[in-house]
Amino acid sequence: MRIVIDPVRPSPRAVKRVSEIISSGGIVVYPTDTVYGIGCCLSNKKGADRINAIKKSNKPRSIMLSDLKNISMYALVSNKAFKVIKNILPGPYTVILPATRLVPRLLQSKRKTIGIRMPDHWFCKALVTELGEPLFTGSIPTQAGGFHVDPLQIEKDFGHMVDAIVDCGILADIPSTIISMETDEFQILREGLGSLSIV
Numbered sequence: 001m002r003i004v005i006d007p008v009r010p011s012p013r014a015v016k017r018v019s020e021i022i023s024s025g026g027i028v029v030y031p032t033d034t035v036y037g038i039g040c041c042l043s044n045k046k047g048a049d050r051i052n053a054i055k056k057s058n059k060p061r062s063i064m065l066s067d068l069k070n071i072s073m074y075a076l077v078s079n080k081a082f083k084v085i086k087n088i089l090p091g092p093y094t095v096i097l098p099a100t101r102l103v104p105r106l107l108q109s110k111r112k113t114i115g116i117r118m119p120d121h122w123f124c125k126a127l128v129t130e131l132g133e134p135l136f137t138g139s140i141p142t143q144a145g146g147f148h149v150d151p152l153q154i155e156k157d158f159g160h161m162v163d164a165i166v167d168c169g170i171l172a173d174i175p176s177t178i179i180s181m182e183t184d185e186f187q188i189l190r191e192g193l194g195s196l197s198i199v
Helices: 012-023 045-055 079-088 122-131 151-158
Strands: 002-004 028-030 037-041 062-064 093-098 113-117 135-139 164-167 177-180 187-190
Touching (some): 028 122, 045 135, 079 093, 122 135, 151 164
Parallel strands (some): 028 164
Antiparallel strands (some): 177 187
């Protein structure tokens, strides 16, 4: 199922429809402020397993938040890290932090860390708010090493494996910048759309 949305004009009806799919155990592909993401409810272990099968990887994933007020429920954040995070999120960054016990082990790295994502896209913000819980989220890599950015191609390749695809048009093939904030010595793990001047 493909659900077409406007890149800038919010559609509460589309958000509610996708939220209902995810709440009932579905997995959905959606646009972010970088590339297309794929996600399910944080509490949906079967959904996370399905996403890992699509990504052909069990690497640690990220969780998507609608705002920062509950970040301490899922990650341990130092004062230094929080000051930076407040300035860059929402935005095209993934921040790696030590995970709390509320984060399922399935989503944690061997170092017990978790990625925090808060895209600056109206659909992502509205969806997580409507759900009332974070999303388990990740990008969809291509065999060539890039990322899926064309919703029609995503539908062709994965339409039979997901419950819905939110079509916001073709996106730029630039992922988020990944920053490790496990300690106060921040490290850039991947250079992406987000500026590096904040580190």
